[in-house]
Amino acid sequence: MTTSANPTTEIQTSFKIGAVSRITNIPIDTLRIWERRYSVVVPIRSNNSDRLYRNDDINRLTLLKMLVDRGHSIGSVAPLANEKLIERLEMHDQNRIRTKSEDTKKTVRVVVIGEVLSLQLEHFDLLDSTFSFTGLYRNETDFIANNKDDAIDVLIIEYPAIQRDHIQHINALFKDSGAKQLMLIYGFTNSAAKVLLRKTDFTYIQAPITIDHLKTEINNLISEKNIAEDNNFGFDLDSKAPLRTYSNNELIKLSSASATIKCECPQHLSSMILKLIQFEIYSDECADRFKKDADLHVLLGNLTGHARSIMEQALSKVIEAESDSGKL
Numbered sequence: 001m002t003t004s005a006n007p008t009t010e011i012q013t014s015f016k017i018g019a020v021s022r023i024t025n026i027p028i029d030t031l032r033i034w035e036r037r038y039s040v041v042v043p044i045r046s047n048n049s050d051r052l053y054r055n056d057d058i059n060r061l062t063l064l065k066m067l068v069d070r071g072h073s074i075g076s077v078a079p080l081a082n083e084k085l086i087e088r089l090e091m092h093d094q095n096r097i098r099t100k101s102e103d104t105k106k107t108v109r110v111v112v113i114g115e116v117l118s119l120q121l122e123h124f125d126l127l128d129s130t131f132s133f134t135g136l137y138r139n140e141t142d143f144i145a146n147n148k149d150d151a152i153d154v155l156i157i158e159y160p161a162i163q164r165d166h167i168q169h170i171n172a173l174f175k176d177s178g179a180k181q182l183m184l185i186y187g188f189t190n191s192a193a194k195v196l197l198r199k200t201d202f203t204y205i206q207a208p209i210t211i212d213h214l215k216t217e218i219n220n221l222i223s224e225k226n227i228a229e230d231n232n233f234g235f236d237l238d239s240k241a242p243l244r245t246y247s248n249n250e251l252i253k254l255s256s257a258s259a260t261i262k263c264e265c266p267q268h269l270s271s272m273i274l275k276l277i278q279f280e281i282y283s284d285e286c287a288d289r290f291k292k293d294a295d296l297h298v299l300l301g302n303l304t305g306h307a308r309s310i311m312e313q314a315l316s317k318v319i320e321a322e323s324d325s326g327k328l
Helices: 008-012 017-024 028-038 055-069 082-092 101-106 115-122 140-146 164-177 191-198 211-224 248-260 265-289 291-324
Strands: 051-053 108-113 131-137 154-162 181-189 203-206
Touching: 017 028, 017 051, 017 055, 028 055, 051 055, 055 082, 055 115, 108 115, 108 140, 108 211, 115 131, 115 154, 115 211, 131 140, 131 211, 154 164, 154 211, 164 181, 164 191, 181 191, 181 211, 203 211, 248 265, 265 291
Parallel strands: 108 131, 108 154, 154 181, 181 203
Antiparallel strands: none
């Protein structure tokens, strides 16, 4: 049983059966049989009578395929709601991917935001010596509320459709995350949005994308951007500078505190950090004022931000040492 597609936007954000087959790893013939016999999903129809599947359909088909692969018959799981399907998967996957601190020190840390991708990855035993998934989130709200990883190397965001006015929001989310690189997996976009995307540092790939393809793209990004695995400071000069560790008030207090102890390192470090922050702000203002040299000033500001981050880490080490000795 099928329904007609009325809203144009619904058709534009849907996938044909061949794409769905590649995403879910379900053969086309099997998809048709599951629909006809068990009504597992109800795809909409295009004007040419082609089956068109929405994200919710792909979500459900992915869950069903995972359970069938684990020994369940399609007839026994087809009537179940998605929540029940997930419960059954979790019973099978007690040893699914978890973040391990010893692993994250050795590999590039990848965080994923997206309903379909996170669901697929959550129940795939995807191990790689180069990177590890340290966070899988259904949506941005889930990520903002629950993300505890302050050291993200690659942030992957899944968007069904990207419009021109989405770019600024995506960039803000990327900067707030502190990630070094951003990879966008999108269903559809337009020429205006593409123009803006080309001006960014983002890696963007059109869906559908298989897990193997995603794995290859992550490794390519790691290689191309020289995301170091053994960098003790956890930074890459080609990436965006990390967010600030200390506020101005904290730096001023540390400068004052150093006068009461023999070591003046906190004072010197705080002064240098404040100066670097000023130059970051100055570079940003120059980038806005002098469009001809904007790229140069953006680069200078970003490199200064990395220098500031290094000095912040040095200050943290000093504070830790001083605290242990009872001087701070």
